[in-house]
Amino acid sequence: MECKILDGKKVASEVRERIAVMVKEIRESGKVPPGLAVVLVGDNPASKVYVGQKEKACKEVGFESFLYHLPEATTQEELLNLVGQLNEDPNVHGILVQLPLPKHLNETEVIEAIRPEKDVDGFHPMNLGKLVAGLPCTVPCTPKGIMHLLEYYGIEIEGKNAVVVGRSNIVGKPVAHLLLQKNATVTICHSRTRNLEDITKEADILVVAAGRPHFITQHMVKKGAVVVDVGINRLESGLVGDVDFDGVRLRASWITPVPGGVGPMTIAMLLENTLEMYERFS
Numbered sequence: 001m002e003c004k005i006l007d008g009k010k011v012a013s014e015v016r017e018r019i020a021v022m023v024k025e026i027r028e029s030g031k032v033p034p035g036l037a038v039v040l041v042g043d044n045p046a047s048k049v050y051v052g053q054k055e056k057a058c059k060e061v062g063f064e065s066f067l068y069h070l071p072e073a074t075t076q077e078e079l080l081n082l083v084g085q086l087n088e089d090p091n092v093h094g095i096l097v098q099l100p101l102p103k104h105l106n107e108t109e110v111i112e113a114i115r116p117e118k119d120v121d122g123f124h125p126m127n128l129g130k131l132v133a134g135l136p137c138t139v140p141c142t143p144k145g146i147m148h149l150l151e152y153y154g155i156e157i158e159g160k161n162a163v164v165v166g167r168s169n170i171v172g173k174p175v176a177h178l179l180l181q182k183n184a185t186v187t188i189c190h191s192r193t194r195n196l197e198d199i200t201k202e203a204d205i206l207v208v209a210a211g212r213p214h215f216i217t218q219h220m221v222k223k224g225a226v227v228v229d230v231g232i233n234r235l236e237s238g239l240v241g242d243v244d245f246d247g248v249r250l251r252a253s254w255i256t257p258v259p260g261g262v263g264p265m266t267i268a269m270l271l272e273n274t275l276e277m278y279e280r281f282s
């Protein structure tokens with residue numbers, strides 16, 4: 001059986017086109033356009049690349065983007081002041097503070113300072129709590145993008161064994177809850193999990209956000225599984241995921257490539273979340 005590609009690049013571009021049409025109508029009616037504020041502290045080269053991508057995506061669909069690039073030496077108080085100011089800014093509908101922050105800053109406190117109604121990442125505890133409770137909330141971009149991709153390709157979730165490798169607050173935990181809401185039987189694995197391959201081999205749907213290149217190999221995957229690779233690892237040989245794509249594609253029925261899988265969906269969902277917040281706000 002041939003393994004098929006979950007083409008995040010293609011699906012993301014369709015989402016972006018749809019958003020661009022809606023923003024065009026908003027602008028033509030003379031209303032204030034949706035605005036996203038991106039806060040970057042310091043000069044982490046990877047973060048600068050991501051932030052550049054986000055700005056470009058905003059411009060392409062017609063959003064306003066407000067970039068705040070603060071020096072590495074920014075204090076917690078200065079950052080909290082900026083967040084407070086953006087919370088009050090009527091032209092800003094979504095606020096994204098690029099993570100990770102420099103080590104001297106308290107990430108949790110910064111995220112909690114963002115008004116939940118403007119928390120475009122869905123990282124605020126209020127949004128995470130609502131997600132777990134199954135209430136309407138802002139869903140974090142990467143988990144939302146994964147669910148969108150599975151839905152687009154008609155992947156059935158109900159009753160399936162879903163295994164999530166990774167338990168971060170931004171990917172592992174929220175995606176596990178979204179799969180649970182769709183009636184999958186969900187297992188979360190992490191660095192202390194014993195006999196990982198015994199668990200991953202039972203997965204009908206395997207979501208990998210482990211942060212280790214080529215972590216999931218062919219012998220860890222069930223025949224016919226759907227494999228979603230959230231990993232972004234920059235090696236000298238180029239960008240690779242957490243899944244050994246060439247091996248695993250020999251067993252899987254569907255797989256996301258890296259690049260061109262989950263990454264572009266994350267950006268598309270960031271735009272979708274911004275538009276949703278705009279519509280709720282105005």
Ligand SMILES: Nc1nc(=O)c2c([nH]1)NC[C@@H]1CN(c3ccc(C(=O)N[C@@H](CCC(=O)O)C(=O)O)cc3)C=[N+]21
Nearest residue numbers: 096097098099100121141232259260261263264266267
């Ligand atoms: N507050 C916050 N929100 C985030 O959403 C956030 C963050 N902080 N910190 C860093 C991570 C990482 N992240 C990615 C987004 C898009 C791609 C993406 O588009 N990747 C392309 C490849 C792009 C390339 O070549 O680097 C792809 O997979 O095809 C990757 C990674 C968002 N993050």
